Amino acid sequence: MINITKITKTFNPGTVNENTAIRNLSLTVQEGDFITIVGSNGAGKTTLLNLISGSILPSSGTMYILGNDVTRTPEYKRAAYIGRIFQDPTLGTSGKLSLEHNMNICSRKGFKGLKISLDAKKRQLFREELIALEMGLENRLKDNVGLLSGGQRQALTLLMTVLSRPELLLLDEHTAALDPRNAEIVLSLTQRFVDEGNLTSMMVTHNMKHAIEYGNRLLMMDRGDIILDVSGDEKKNLTVEKLVKKFHEIKQTEYTSDEALLTT
Numbered sequence: 034m035i036n037i038t039k040i041t042k043t044f045n046p047g048t049v050n051e052n053t054a055i056r057n058l059s060l061t062v063q064e065g066d067f068i069t070i071v072g073s074n075g076a077g078k079t080t081l082l083n084l085i086s087g088s089i090l091p092s093s094g095t096m097y098i099l100g101n102d103v104t105r106t107p108e109y110k111r112a113a114y115i116g117r118i119f120q121d122p123t124l125g126t127s128g129k130l131s132l133e134h135n136m137n138i139c140s141r142k143g144f145k146g147l148k149i150s151l152d153a154k155k156r157q158l159f160r161e162e163l164i165a166l167e168m169g170l171e172n173r174l175k176d177n178v179g180l181l182s183g184g185q186r187q188a189l190t191l192l193m194t195v196l197s198r199p200e201l202l203l204l205d206e207h208t209a210a211l212d213p214r215n216a217e218i219v220l221s222l223t224q225r226f227v228d229e230g231n232l233t234s235m236m237v238t239h240n241m242k243h244a245i246e247y248g249n250r251l252l253m254m255d256r257g258d259i260i261l262d263v264s265g266d267e268k269k270n271l272t273v274e275k276l277v278k279k280f281h282e283i284k285q286t287e288y289t290s291d292e293a294l295l296t297t
Protein backbone atom coordinates (compact mmCIF):
# COMPACT_ATOMS: atom_id res chain seq x y z
CA MET A 34 0.00 0.00 0.00
CA ILE A 35 2.72 2.47 1.02
CA ASN A 36 6.43 2.09 0.51
CA ILE A 37 8.63 4.79 1.98
CA THR A 38 12.38 4.52 1.52
CA LYS A 39 14.90 6.66 3.36
CA ILE A 40 12.80 9.77 3.41
CA THR A 41 14.15 13.00 4.92
CA LYS A 42 12.39 16.32 5.39
CA THR A 43 14.41 19.37 6.29
CA PHE A 44 12.53 22.64 6.80
CA ASN A 45 14.30 25.93 5.97
CA PRO A 46 17.50 24.27 4.71
CA GLY A 47 20.63 26.38 4.75
CA THR A 48 19.20 28.92 7.19
CA VAL A 49 19.54 29.39 10.94
CA ASN A 50 16.08 27.84 11.23
CA GLU A 51 17.12 24.60 9.52
CA ASN A 52 15.21 21.74 11.11
CA THR A 53 15.21 18.10 10.05
CA ALA A 54 11.78 16.84 11.09
CA ILE A 55 12.00 13.43 9.36
CA ARG A 56 15.33 11.68 9.22
CA ASN A 57 16.09 8.82 6.84
CA LEU A 58 12.78 7.12 7.65
CA SER A 59 11.69 3.92 5.91
CA LEU A 60 8.27 2.31 6.29
CA THR A 61 6.16 -0.26 4.49
CA VAL A 62 2.41 -0.25 5.13
CA GLN A 63 0.39 -3.30 4.08
CA GLU A 64 -3.12 -3.06 2.71
CA GLY A 65 -5.60 -3.28 5.58
CA ASP A 66 -3.09 -2.22 8.24
CA PHE A 67 -4.52 -0.09 11.03
CA ILE A 68 -1.44 1.59 12.42
CA THR A 69 -1.36 3.68 15.57
CA ILE A 70 1.47 6.19 15.95
CA VAL A 71 2.77 7.57 19.24
CA GLY A 72 5.69 9.82 20.11
CA SER A 73 6.45 12.98 22.01
CA ASN A 74 5.75 16.50 20.77
CA GLY A 75 7.86 17.37 17.76
CA ALA A 76 8.76 13.73 17.02
CA GLY A 77 7.60 14.16 13.41
CA LYS A 78 4.22 12.39 13.45
CA THR A 79 2.25 15.14 11.70
CA THR A 80 5.12 15.75 9.28
CA LEU A 81 5.05 12.06 8.32
CA LEU A 82 1.30 12.27 7.58
CA ASN A 83 1.90 15.53 5.67
CA LEU A 84 4.48 13.74 3.53
CA ILE A 85 2.11 10.83 2.87
CA SER A 86 -0.79 13.12 1.95
CA GLY A 87 1.51 15.24 -0.22
CA SER A 88 0.84 18.50 1.61
CA ILE A 89 4.63 18.74 1.85
CA LEU A 90 7.24 17.07 -0.36
CA PRO A 91 10.34 15.30 0.96
CA SER A 92 13.87 16.70 0.73
CA SER A 93 15.14 13.24 -0.26
CA GLY A 94 14.02 9.64 -0.40
CA THR A 95 11.18 7.97 -2.30
CA MET A 96 7.53 7.22 -1.66
CA TYR A 97 5.26 4.75 -3.45
CA ILE A 98 1.53 4.54 -2.80
CA LEU A 99 -0.58 1.80 -4.44
CA GLY A 100 2.39 0.93 -6.60
CA ASN A 101 2.87 4.43 -8.02
CA ASP A 102 5.84 6.67 -7.41
CA VAL A 103 4.23 9.68 -5.70
CA THR A 104 7.43 11.23 -4.35
CA ARG A 105 6.74 14.50 -6.20
CA THR A 106 2.97 14.13 -6.65
CA PRO A 107 1.04 17.16 -5.29
CA GLU A 108 -1.60 16.82 -2.60
CA TYR A 109 -4.65 17.48 -4.78
CA LYS A 110 -3.82 14.47 -6.95
CA ARG A 111 -3.48 12.19 -3.92
CA ALA A 112 -6.71 13.49 -2.37
CA ALA A 113 -8.71 11.16 -4.65
CA TYR A 114 -7.64 8.18 -2.57
CA ILE A 115 -6.56 9.69 0.77
CA GLY A 116 -8.97 10.79 3.51
CA ARG A 117 -7.60 12.91 6.33
CA ILE A 118 -9.02 14.02 9.66
CA PHE A 119 -7.39 16.56 11.96
CA GLN A 120 -7.57 17.34 15.67
CA ASP A 121 -9.80 20.40 15.15
CA PRO A 122 -13.42 19.23 14.68
CA THR A 123 -14.24 22.37 12.66
CA LEU A 124 -11.83 21.52 9.85
CA GLY A 125 -13.58 18.65 8.08
CA THR A 126 -17.00 20.19 7.49
CA SER A 127 -18.50 23.58 6.72
CA GLY A 128 -20.21 25.03 9.82
CA LYS A 129 -22.31 27.45 7.80
CA LEU A 130 -23.94 24.69 5.75
CA SER A 131 -26.55 22.15 6.86
CA LEU A 132 -25.74 18.49 7.52
CA GLU A 133 -27.48 17.42 4.32
CA HIS A 134 -25.65 20.06 2.29
CA ASN A 135 -22.29 18.96 3.72
CA MET A 136 -23.11 15.32 3.05
CA ASN A 137 -24.27 16.13 -0.45
CA ILE A 138 -20.92 17.68 -1.29
CA CYS A 139 -19.00 14.59 -0.15
CA SER A 140 -21.54 12.17 -1.63
CA ARG A 141 -20.58 13.19 -5.16
CA LYS A 142 -17.40 11.22 -4.68
CA GLY A 143 -18.86 8.29 -2.77
CA PHE A 144 -22.29 7.66 -4.25
CA LYS A 145 -21.63 7.51 -7.96
CA GLY A 146 -24.69 7.63 -10.19
CA LEU A 147 -26.81 9.75 -7.86
CA LYS A 148 -28.19 13.12 -8.90
CA ILE A 149 -26.21 16.19 -7.82
CA SER A 150 -29.28 17.90 -6.39
CA LEU A 151 -30.73 16.88 -3.05
CA ASP A 152 -33.83 14.74 -3.40
CA ALA A 153 -35.90 12.48 -1.16
CA LYS A 154 -33.89 9.40 -2.10
CA LYS A 155 -30.65 11.07 -1.12
CA ARG A 156 -32.05 12.44 2.13
CA GLN A 157 -33.15 8.93 3.03
CA LEU A 158 -29.68 7.59 2.27
CA PHE A 159 -28.05 10.28 4.42
CA ARG A 160 -30.52 9.59 7.23
CA GLU A 161 -29.64 5.89 7.15
CA GLU A 162 -25.93 6.64 7.29
CA LEU A 163 -26.43 9.05 10.20
CA ILE A 164 -28.46 6.50 12.19
CA ALA A 165 -25.30 4.39 12.32
CA LEU A 166 -23.58 7.12 14.37
CA GLU A 167 -26.17 6.67 17.13
CA MET A 168 -26.08 10.38 17.95
CA GLY A 169 -29.57 11.34 16.83
CA LEU A 170 -28.17 13.30 13.90
CA GLU A 171 -30.63 11.65 11.48
CA ASN A 172 -33.23 14.12 12.79
CA ARG A 173 -31.03 17.15 12.21
CA LEU A 174 -30.42 17.06 8.46
CA LYS A 175 -31.42 20.70 8.06
CA ASP A 176 -29.43 22.05 11.02
CA ASN A 177 -26.22 23.90 10.31
CA VAL A 178 -23.18 21.81 11.19
CA GLY A 179 -21.89 24.72 13.31
CA LEU A 180 -24.60 23.85 15.86
CA LEU A 181 -23.20 20.37 16.52
CA SER A 182 -20.97 19.53 19.49
CA GLY A 183 -17.31 18.76 18.84
CA GLY A 184 -17.90 15.02 19.17
CA GLN A 185 -20.93 15.02 16.88
CA ARG A 186 -19.07 17.10 14.33
CA GLN A 187 -16.00 14.86 14.37
CA ALA A 188 -18.23 11.77 13.99
CA LEU A 189 -19.90 13.45 10.99
CA THR A 190 -16.50 14.28 9.50
CA LEU A 191 -15.47 10.67 9.95
CA LEU A 192 -18.65 9.41 8.30
CA MET A 193 -18.28 11.84 5.39
CA THR A 194 -14.64 10.93 4.91
CA VAL A 195 -15.45 7.23 4.85
CA LEU A 196 -18.39 7.79 2.46
CA SER A 197 -16.01 9.39 -0.02
CA ARG A 198 -14.36 5.94 -0.22
CA PRO A 199 -10.68 6.64 0.41
CA GLU A 200 -8.13 3.82 0.13
CA LEU A 201 -6.10 5.33 2.92
CA LEU A 202 -7.31 7.09 6.07
CA LEU A 203 -4.96 9.46 7.93
CA LEU A 204 -6.06 10.47 11.43
CA ASP A 205 -4.03 13.09 13.29
CA GLU A 206 -5.11 13.12 16.95
CA HIS A 207 -8.69 13.25 15.70
CA THR A 208 -10.13 12.63 19.17
CA ALA A 209 -7.73 14.81 21.19
CA ALA A 210 -10.11 17.80 21.34
CA LEU A 211 -13.05 15.69 22.56
CA ASP A 212 -14.12 14.83 26.09
CA PRO A 213 -13.32 11.21 27.10
CA ARG A 214 -16.82 9.89 26.36
CA ASN A 215 -17.01 11.41 22.90
CA ALA A 216 -13.43 10.36 22.21
CA GLU A 217 -14.41 6.75 22.93
CA ILE A 218 -17.49 7.01 20.70
CA VAL A 219 -15.51 8.46 17.78
CA LEU A 220 -12.76 5.88 18.27
CA SER A 221 -15.12 2.93 18.21
CA LEU A 222 -16.77 4.40 15.11
CA THR A 223 -13.32 4.67 13.57
CA GLN A 224 -12.67 1.01 14.34
CA ARG A 225 -16.02 0.00 12.85
CA PHE A 226 -15.55 1.97 9.65
CA VAL A 227 -12.02 0.66 9.27
CA ASP A 228 -13.22 -2.94 9.71
CA GLU A 229 -16.26 -2.59 7.45
CA GLY A 230 -14.33 -0.94 4.63
CA ASN A 231 -11.09 -2.87 5.23
CA LEU A 232 -9.52 0.59 5.19
CA THR A 233 -5.80 1.07 5.52
CA SER A 234 -5.40 3.60 8.33
CA MET A 235 -2.76 5.51 10.24
CA MET A 236 -3.84 7.10 13.51
CA VAL A 237 -1.67 9.48 15.53
CA THR A 238 -2.53 9.64 19.21
CA HIS A 239 -0.97 10.86 22.45
CA ASN A 240 -3.08 8.38 24.35
CA MET A 241 -0.98 5.26 24.87
CA LYS A 242 -3.98 3.23 25.95
CA HIS A 243 -5.77 4.00 22.68
CA ALA A 244 -2.61 3.28 20.68
CA ILE A 245 -2.43 -0.17 22.29
CA GLU A 246 -6.15 -0.92 22.18
CA TYR A 247 -6.75 -0.01 18.53
CA GLY A 248 -5.12 -1.21 15.34
CA ASN A 249 -2.92 -4.15 14.42
CA ARG A 250 0.40 -2.35 14.49
CA LEU A 251 1.96 0.37 16.64
CA LEU A 252 4.77 2.73 15.68
CA MET A 253 6.66 4.92 18.08
CA MET A 254 8.42 7.94 16.61
CA ASP A 255 11.25 9.92 18.09
CA ARG A 256 13.29 12.73 16.55
CA GLY A 257 12.08 12.13 13.04
CA ASP A 258 12.40 8.36 12.86
CA ILE A 259 10.52 5.21 13.85
CA ILE A 260 12.16 3.73 16.95
CA LEU A 261 9.65 0.98 17.61
CA ASP A 262 7.40 -1.05 15.29
CA VAL A 263 5.21 -3.63 17.04
CA SER A 264 2.51 -5.86 15.57
CA GLY A 265 0.81 -9.24 15.97
CA ASP A 266 0.88 -10.94 19.36
CA GLU A 267 3.55 -8.59 20.62
CA LYS A 268 1.15 -5.71 20.11
CA LYS A 269 -1.75 -7.60 21.66
CA ASN A 270 0.30 -8.23 24.79
CA LEU A 271 1.48 -4.65 25.15
CA THR A 272 0.65 -2.55 28.19
CA VAL A 273 1.28 1.14 28.75
CA GLU A 274 3.95 0.23 31.27
CA LYS A 275 5.74 -2.13 28.85
CA LEU A 276 5.61 0.54 26.15
CA VAL A 277 7.10 3.24 28.37
CA LYS A 278 9.77 0.76 29.49
CA LYS A 279 10.63 -0.05 25.87
CA PHE A 280 10.89 3.66 25.10
CA HIS A 281 13.43 4.13 27.87
CA GLU A 282 15.37 1.02 26.87
CA ILE A 283 15.66 2.27 23.31
CA LYS A 284 16.51 5.79 24.36
CA GLN A 285 18.81 4.48 27.10
CA THR A 286 17.31 6.89 29.59
CA GLU A 287 16.06 6.49 33.10
CA TYR A 288 12.40 6.78 34.04
CA THR A 289 12.12 10.54 34.20
CA SER A 290 9.51 13.20 33.81
CA ASP A 291 9.32 12.68 30.05
CA GLU A 292 7.08 9.65 30.49
CA ALA A 293 4.40 12.22 31.16
CA LEU A 294 4.65 13.03 27.47
CA LEU A 295 3.96 9.43 26.59
CA THR A 296 1.12 8.75 28.95
CA THR A 297 -1.02 11.85 28.45
Ligand SMILES: Nc1ncnc2c1ncn2[C@@H]1O[C@H](COP(=O)(O)OP(=O)(O)OP(=O)(O)O)[C@@H](O)[C@H]1O
Nearest residue numbers: 044045052054072073074075076077078079080081
Ligand atom coordinates in the same frame (compact mmCIF):
# COMPACT_ATOMS: atom_id res chain seq x y z
N1 LIG B 1 6.12 23.87 8.14
C1 LIG B 1 7.11 23.76 9.02
N2 LIG B 1 8.17 24.60 9.01
C2 LIG B 1 9.18 24.48 9.89
N3 LIG B 1 9.25 23.51 10.82
C3 LIG B 1 8.24 22.63 10.88
C4 LIG B 1 7.12 22.71 10.00
N4 LIG B 1 6.26 21.70 10.32
C5 LIG B 1 6.80 21.05 11.35
N5 LIG B 1 8.01 21.59 11.68
C6 LIG B 1 8.91 21.11 12.74
O1 LIG B 1 9.12 19.73 12.54
C7 LIG B 1 9.24 19.04 13.79
C8 LIG B 1 8.22 17.91 13.83
O2 LIG B 1 6.91 18.50 13.94
P1 LIG B 1 5.57 17.65 13.87
O3 LIG B 1 4.47 18.62 13.80
O4 LIG B 1 5.68 16.66 12.78
O5 LIG B 1 5.60 16.92 15.27
P2 LIG B 1 4.50 15.98 15.94
O6 LIG B 1 5.17 14.68 16.24
O7 LIG B 1 3.28 15.95 15.13
O8 LIG B 1 4.25 16.74 17.33
P3 LIG B 1 2.88 16.97 18.16
O9 LIG B 1 2.72 15.75 19.00
O10 LIG B 1 3.22 18.17 19.00
O11 LIG B 1 1.77 17.22 17.21
C9 LIG B 1 9.04 20.10 14.87
O12 LIG B 1 10.32 20.51 15.31
C10 LIG B 1 8.33 21.21 14.13
O13 LIG B 1 8.62 22.45 14.72
Ligand SMILES: [Mg+2]
Nearest residue numbers: 078079080205
Ligand atom coordinates in the same frame (compact mmCIF):
# COMPACT_ATOMS: atom_id res chain seq x y z
MG1 LIG C 1 1.29 16.60 15.39
